[in-house]
Amino acid sequence: MSSSAGIDNGNAGYGEKLSLKERFGYAVGDLSTNVIFTAISTFLTFFYTDIAGISAGAVGTIFLVTRIVDGILDIGIGALVDRTKSRHGKARPWIKWMAVPFGLSVMVLFTAPNVGETGAIIYASVTYFVCMMIYSAINIPYSAMNSLMTQDPYQRTVLNITRMVLSLTGGVAISMFTMPVVNAFGGGKMGWALTFGIIGAVSPLLYAITYKTTRERVKPVVVQKDIPLRKGARALLRNKYWIIVLLFSIILFLNTGISSALNIYYAQYILHDPGLVAALGIASILPIIVGILLCAPLMKRIGKRNTILVGCFITLAGSLLILVDSSDFGIVLISTILKTLGVAPAVATGSALLADTVEYGEWRTGARTEGLIFSGASLASKIGSGFGGAIVGWALAIGGYVGGLSEQSDSAITAIKVLYIGFPIVLVLLQIGFMMMYTLEKKLPSIVEELQSLSVPSEK
Numbered sequence: 423m424s425s426s427a428g429i430d431n432g433n434a435g436y437g438e439k440l441s442l443k444e445r446f447g448y449a450v451g452d453l454s455t456n457v458i459f460t461a462i463s464t465f466l467t468f469f470y471t472d473i474a475g476i477s478a479g480a481v482g483t484i485f486l487v488t489r490i491v492d493g494i495l496d497i498g499i500g501a502l503v504d505r506t507k508s509r510h511g512k513a514r515p516w517i518k519w520m521a522v523p524f525g526l527s528v529m530v531l532f533t534a535p536n537v538g539e540t541g542a543i544i545y546a547s548v549t550y551f552v553c554m555m556i557y558s559a560i561n562i563p564y565s566a567m568n569s570l571m572t573q574d575p576y577q578r579t580v581l582n583i584t585r586m587v588l589s590l591t592g593g594v595a596i597s598m599f600t601m602p603v604v605n606a607f608g609g610g611k612m613g614w615a616l617t618f619g620i621i622g623a624v625s626p627l628l629y630a631i632t633y634k635t636t637r638e639r640v641k642p643v644v645v646q647k648d649i650p651l652r653k654g655a656r657a658l659l660r661n662k663y664w665i666i667v668l669l670f671s672i673i674l675f676l677n678t679g680i681s682s683a684l685n686i687y688y689a690q691y692i693l694h695d696p697g698l699v700a701a702l703g704i705a706s707i708l709p710i711i712v713g714i715l716l717c718a719p720l721m722k723r724i725g726k727r728n729t730i731l732v733g734c735f736i737t738l739a740g741s742l743l744i745l746v747d748s749s750d751f752g753i754v755l756i757s758t759i760l761k762t763l764g765v766a767p768a769v770a771t772g773s774a775l776l777a778d779t780v781e782y783g784e785w786r787t788g789a790r791t792e793g794l795i796f797s798g799a800s801l802a803s804k805i806g807s808g809f810g811g812a813i814v815g816w817a818l819a820i821g822g823y824v825g826g827l828s829e830q831s832d833s834a835i836t837a838i839k840v841l842y843i844g845f846p847i848v849l850v851l852l853q854i855g856f857m858m859m860y861t862l863e864k865k866l867p868s869i870v871e872e873l874q875s876l877s878v879p880s881e882k
Contacts, residue, residue, distance in 0.1 A: 440577055445584040447635025448571070451517065451564050452589035454628035457621060458528050458557075460593040463682040463807060464703060465600060466531075466550075467814060471825035473614060474534040474542050478823050482815020484547050489808025492554045493801040496562060500797025501654060503563045511638035513563035513570055513792065520560035521629035525622040527553040532618035534611045558800045560629070566796040569777035570638040575866060578774040579721060583714050586769050590711045596621075597703030654794045657787040663862040664779040664795060668802050670856040674768055675806025676813075677849040681761070682706060683814045684842045687823075691830050691838060693751050705758040713766025721767070725863050726775060729767040734854045737764030741846040748843055761846065768853075778866055785869045817841050 470476045470484075506512040531553045535545060568578055568585075600617065607613040658664060685706065689698040713733070721729045740760025747753050776795055784790040821837030823830055 439574075440572055440581055444571070444635055444637070445581055446588075447631055448567065448581060449585040449588040450628050450635075451632035452585045453592040454625045455557075455561055455564070455592075456589035457592040457596045458524075458625065459803075460596045460682070460707070461600060461618070461621070462531075462553075463679055464597060464685060467683045467811060468686045469532060469534070469614060470546055471818075471823075473611060474546060475539060475825070476542050476546060477539075477819065478815045478825065479819030480543050480815075481546075482812040482819065484543070484550060485808050485811030485815060488547060488551045488554060489804040489811070492551060492558065493804030493808065495555065496558045496797040496800045496804065497655065497794065499558050499562050499800075500791070500793035500795070503566060503793030503797075504654065504791050506563075506793075511567075511570065513566040514633065514636060514638055516560060516563035517629050517633045520556055521626035521633075524553075524556045524560050524629075525625040527556045527622075528625065529615075529619050529622035533615045554804065558797075558804075562793065562797050562800050564632070565773055565776070565800070566792040567636060567638065568773040569780045569792050569795075570640050571636060573640050573781070573870065575774065575778060575870075576722070578777050579726065579771060580718065582773045583718055583770050585773070586714050587711055590707050590714070590769070593707040594704055594711070597707060598700055601700065654789060654791045657783055657789040657791060658794055660787050661779055661783040661795075663782050663860060664776070666856055666860050667775050667779060670768075670853055670860075671772065671802035672806040673849050673852045673856065674765070675803045676810045677806075677846055677853070678706075678765065679807035679810025680814055680841055680845055681758075683811060684838060687818075687838050688754075688842050691835060692749055692842075693754065695751075698751060701755065702758060705755055706762050709759050709763040710766045710769055713763045714770045717767050717770040721771065726767070726771040727857060727860050727863050730771060730857050731854065733764040733767035734850055734857065735764070737761045737850045738847070738854075740764060741843075741850055744843055748839060764850075775860075778862055781866065781869055781873060782862055785873055813845075814841060 467481055467485075470481045471478050476484075503513055503516065506515060508515045510518075527549070530549050533549075534542065537545060568581055571581065572578055603617045604613040607616045682703075685702040686696070686699045689702055690696045717729055720732070724732075737760070740757045740763070743760060744754055744757035773796075780790060780792055780795050783795065817837040817840070818834060821831070821834035823834040823837070
C-alpha cells in the first residue's frame, strides 16, 4: 500500500525503531516550546507586577481565568486534531500552520505599552489568552505525535526522553540568559521586548525542523471514521487511566508552577540576592536532564509507574529538607536540586503514559482519539500552572506585596515562604496517591496485542 510524504499507512508503527535523526527532529520542537513555557512560568508574573505595573491580585486573576477558559477550549482543539485529514497526517500539519503565529504571540506577550493600569490589564489579558490558545494549537498535536509515530511502549519512552532532554536544555538556557540579555538591552520594557522579539523569531525555525524530519505511522484499527466530539468526550470519561494521569499532571504542574514563579521573589526577598534567581532556575531544570538520562534503565527494570513513585519520594525528601533552614542558600539549593531530580521520571514518561491511555481508550471504547487524549496534557498544564500563577498572585496580594520595592512587609515575606516551602509537601503527597492508582502498565501488552489482532491487513 502506498504512503504519502509524512505519513505511513498500515501497521508500520507497531514495531519500527525510530532513527536518531527523527527522534532529534521531533525533540527540537519541544526545545522551542519549553524555552517559551519556562519563560512564561518563571518570568511572566514578575514582568506583569514589576515591569507592566499590574497589581499582584490582578495578575493572579488573569492567570486563573485565562488558563481555565483556555484549558476547556483545549478539548475543542483536540477534537479538531482528531478530525484533521491530510497526506501529511492528522497532527503534523498543525506544526506547520501554527509555528509563525506562535512566535508572533510571544513577541507581543512580553511587550508592555504605556496605556495605564487598566489598559495594561486588558492588554495582558488579551495577549496572554491569544498566546495560550496558539500554544495549545501547536502543543496538543505536537504531543499527540508521540502516539502516532510509534506504537511500541519502549520506543515512545525513548522518544519522550529525547524530547525532554532538549526541552529542558531550552529551559536551562532561558533561565540562565533571560535576565542578562534583558539587562544587556538596557532593561525595562524595551529590554524585555527586544529579548522576546528574538525568541519569537527563532521559535518557528525550530518547529520547521520538527515538521521536516518526522512521520506519522500509526493508524486506528477499530474506528476509521470521524468521531463526534460528544462521543469522544464520553470515551475520555470512560478512560479511567487518562483521568488518573490528568489529575496527577495537574498537581505536578501546580507544584512546579508555584515554585518556578516564586524563584525570583525568593531570591530577592528571602535570600536577599536577586542574582541567585539564575542558580535557582538552573537547579529547577538541570537535574531533570540528569534524572531523565538515568530513568531509561530504571524504567526498563521496574516500569514507568514505579520509577515515577521513586521520583515522588525524592521530591518529598527535598521538600522537607528546606525546613532545616529556609534562608540558607546552600540548603535551599540542595532542596531545589532534590525536588527537581524527583520530577524527572514524570517528565520523562508524561507523554508516554498518555500515549498508553490511547490504546486503553481504543480497546475500552472503540474510539481512538489522540487529539482529545493529548488535549488533556495541555488542559493539565493550563489548569495546574493557571492555579499556580493565581495562587502566587493572590497570596502576594493578601500578604501586601508591592511590586518594585526593595523591601517587603513581614506578611508578604510570610506569604512567599508558605508558598515556597509548605505547598510542595502537600502537593507531592497527592501525586503519590494518584500514581498508586495507575495500574495500566501490566495490562498494556495484552491490550496492544488484542488491538493488533483486530486490524485488517492492507490490500496490495
